[in-house]
Amino acid sequence: MAASHEIVMSEKRKLCYWIYLNRPEKLNALDTKTWNKLIEELNKGCKSDSVAIVLTGKGRAFSTGDDINEMLKLNTKEEAIKFFNGIKQTLNIMISCEKPIISLVNGLAVGGGAEILLASDIVIASDNSWFSFPEISLGLIPPILISVGGGALGFRRSKYLALTGTRFSAQEAKNMGLVDEIVPQVDLEKEAFAIADTLSNYSQEAINSIKRITYEIYWKDLEKSIDALTDLVITKDAKYKMESFESHKLKPVKNHNLVVNKNNP
Numbered sequence: 001m002a003a004s005h006e007i008v009m010s011e012k013r014k015l016c017y018w019i020y021l022n023r024p025e026k027l028n029a030l031d032t033k034t035w036n037k038l039i040e041e042l043n044k045g046c047k048s049d050s051v052a053i054v055l056t057g058k059g060r061a062f063s064t065g066d067d068i069n070e071m072l073k074l075n076t077k078e079e080a081i082k083f084f085n086g087i088k089q090t091l092n093i094m095i096s097c098e099k100p101i102i103s104l105v106n107g108l109a110v111g112g113g114a115e116i117l118l119a120s121d122i123v124i125a126s127d128n129s130w131f132s133f134p135e136i137s138l139g140l141i142p143p144i145l146i147s148v149g150g151g152a153l154g155f156r157r158s159k160y161l162a163l164t165g166t167r168f169s170a171q172e173a174k175n176m177g178l179v180d181e182i183v184p185q186v187d188l189e190k191e192a193f194a195i196a197d198t199l200s201n202y203s204q205e206a207i208n209s210i211k212r213i214t215y216e217i218y219w220k221d222l223e224k225s226i227d228a229l230t231d232l233v234i235t236k237d238a239k240y241k242m243e244s245f246e247s248h249k250l251k252p253v254k255n256h257n258l259v260v261n262k263n264n265p
Contacts (some may be wrong), residue, residue: 008037009058010044015196016054017045017099024059030112031067035086039093046097052196053097055120056104056188057113062129065112068138068242071233080230087112088226091144094119095215098208100199104188105129105170105179115144117178118152121211122195125170126185131178134165138245139238143225153177 009020019041021028030038045053057063066087074080094101094116103117105125110132117123133142142149142162149158153176160166173179183191199207232238 006037007034008041010041012048012050014193015051015200016102016192017048017050017052018054018056019045021055021057021063024057024061026064026067027061027108027110028057028059028063028113029067030063030065030086031070032083032086034067035090039086039089042090042093042097046093046099048099050099051200052100052102052192054102054104054192054196055116056106060107061113062103062105062107062109063113063116064108064110065115068246072239072242072246074233076234077230080233084226084230084233087143088222090116091119091219091222095211095219097211098204100207100211102192102195104192105131106185106188108132111135111142112144114178115142118144118148122181123179124181124183124188124191124195125173125179126188127170127182128185129170129173130167131170131173132165132167133161134167136163136165137241139235139241140232141225141229143229144222147221147225148219 007022009022011018019038021030021034021038023029023034028034042053066083070083074083100121101119102122102124103120105117105123106129107126108130109117109125111134114131114133133145135142145153145158146162149161152158153161157176161168170179170182174182181191
């Protein structure tokens with residue numbers, strides 16, 4: 001494994017190329033350096049001889065998404081475009097990668113951290129994990145949720161999550177289709193290896209076709225959503241709300257007790 005001080009670490013384990021987000025003190029928030037390192041490691045994993053890539057976080061979080069401290073420093077449209085280009089590059093690699101990408105949610109997955117799951121091929125969550133798309137409380141939008149999420153979770157469900165920023169459990173995430181499997185925390189890695197073992201029996205051509213076709217159907221409007229986000233992040237309202245959040249003057253979004261019918265997500 002890469003040195004423990006690296007913001008993104010990687011190692012080859014059995015059939016998988018493991019990638020670890022390693023900013024536990026920041027709940028694995030994604031700043032420019034982290035996005036760039038993640039892109040680098042994803043490229044390596046896609047070119048490796050591994051059956052699958054496993055993406056997870058160190059500490060008690062998968063990721064809280066884009067680093068608010070860095071977003072506060074964005075003052076022009078050009079700066080915002082450059083920053084959010086990291087999201088676009090990461091997503092483009094994830095959806096075009098020939099290797100299936102398995103995300104292991106080891107704790108909270110919030111904002112962009114939860115949105116990464118929509119670009120993952122398989123998502124396994126610990127039974128104590130939780131999720132939220134709270135961008136609305138910061139005067140922002142979740143670009144992947146409101147574009148890709150419509151196809152993955154359903155139009156009304158993705159809109160509701162974006163508008164309310166509600167917090168929801170692993171079981172609720174599974175019921176709506178954001179999570180595929182839920183296991184005890186101690187079994188996360190075991191489950192990832194089991195899935196990789198299953199995938200090793202299938203043809204690479206079939207796996208590639210499944211990934212390519214789902215990309216063509218669900219990812220058409222992502223560019224528009226990210227462009228809207230670059231406009232919002234430099235507004236006075238967003239700056240004020242992000243600053244309030246960082247200074248703890250803005251309270252986290254309340255749980256609206258989301259209930260999802262598992263037979264009719």
